[in-house]
Amino acid sequence: MFAGRDAITVAAWMRAHPSIEIVARDRAGAYSEAVDLALPAAKQVSDRWHLLSNLRYNVERLLYRLGPQLRQAAQQVEVGSMTLGRQGVLGHNSLRSWQRLSDRRRATRLALYERVMALRAQGGTFRGIAHELSISNVTVQKFVHAGAFPERTPWARGPTPLDPYRDYIEERIAQGCRFPELIVQELKQRGYKGSPACVQSCVARHLFPQGKAPLVQVPVRTIPCPSARCVFGWLVGWRKLAVEEPKSADHDQFVQALCKIEPVVGEVRSLAREFLGLMHRRSGRHFDRWFKRLSCCDAAEMRGFAQSLRADLPAVRAAFMLPWSNGQTEGHVNRLKLLKRQMYGRANIDLLRLRVLKPN
Known part of the structure; x- marks a missing residue:
């Protein structure tokens, strides 16, 4: 451990070790100058890191x-809609977008069902079909025993904070109101504590039943x-x-x-x-x-x-030619710098040497 990193100090240490043949060093000019002064015959290798x-x-x-x-x-x-993460999926406020997503999932599941039934008709076993299609053996059995394509069971909705206000929403829509934001404000005045998105979804279902909502232009996310x-x-x-x-x-x-x-x-x-x-x-x-x-x-x-x-x-x-590098010592250099900064420059090189050599 040197008290400094000037060329004279490093050169003095190298003169005390004349057997050095290869010096792996960083890009500091002081080290290059020290090697040229003390060991001009030594091979210098710049550190790859x-x-x-x-x-x-x-x-x-x-x-x-x-x-x-x-x-x-x-x-x-x-x-894309599948890479937004916590930002949400594009088009959640559009029933048309949700319907398209549901249709794509059903088409994927239907294609899988048809492949299972085709392999079963060719004499395939449950385990063999599951292995070939990379699906569960239980899924194969359900498809085969269903007799027809098993549609998804509609999700059973539980009670929501919006239920007491559904009649009022229908009344306002019948009166010609087409602004969900206005209905949300009116419901809040009547004690509604739920999400505005639930009100907007309810209004959209009444205005556009059976998923026939107009295609909404969704802003492009970048x-x-x-x-x-x-x-x-x-x-x-x-x-x-x-x-x-x-x-x-x-x-x-x-x-x-x-x-x-x-x-x-x-x-x-x-x-x-x-x-x-x-x-x-x-x-x-x-x-x-x-x-x-x-x-x-x-x-x-x-x-x-x-x-x-x-x-x-x-x-x-x-x-680029030799295997030598001082990367093996970089971990120790990092530890040395950590100890040095812990002392905030208030101690001398002797205390730093003791802390490095005798950490306990």
């Missing part, structure tokens, strides 16, 4: 600059504008980043829309994904070709990244 961190930092800088384009791309990604860090994860294809959900079709649509709006993002995406592939495969012989592409990128942030790599190019190239 810090290289990835530098890549992410520069891509995120580009995405921060493209904030309007991110919002424009997010507005082009429509959220995904919220993601953060630059999330977009970076979507661009390079990481399955999970921070608190984001696993990659979905919405993410793919967003990336495609963003690359179409701003073509430079597609170029940066290609460079970032190739960077990860080269690092994963330790493909040093293709690094120079990738670095040439990086230096000619249209994004100023990526050209700046290339300039920082050029200043430390031998160590960076070694990271």
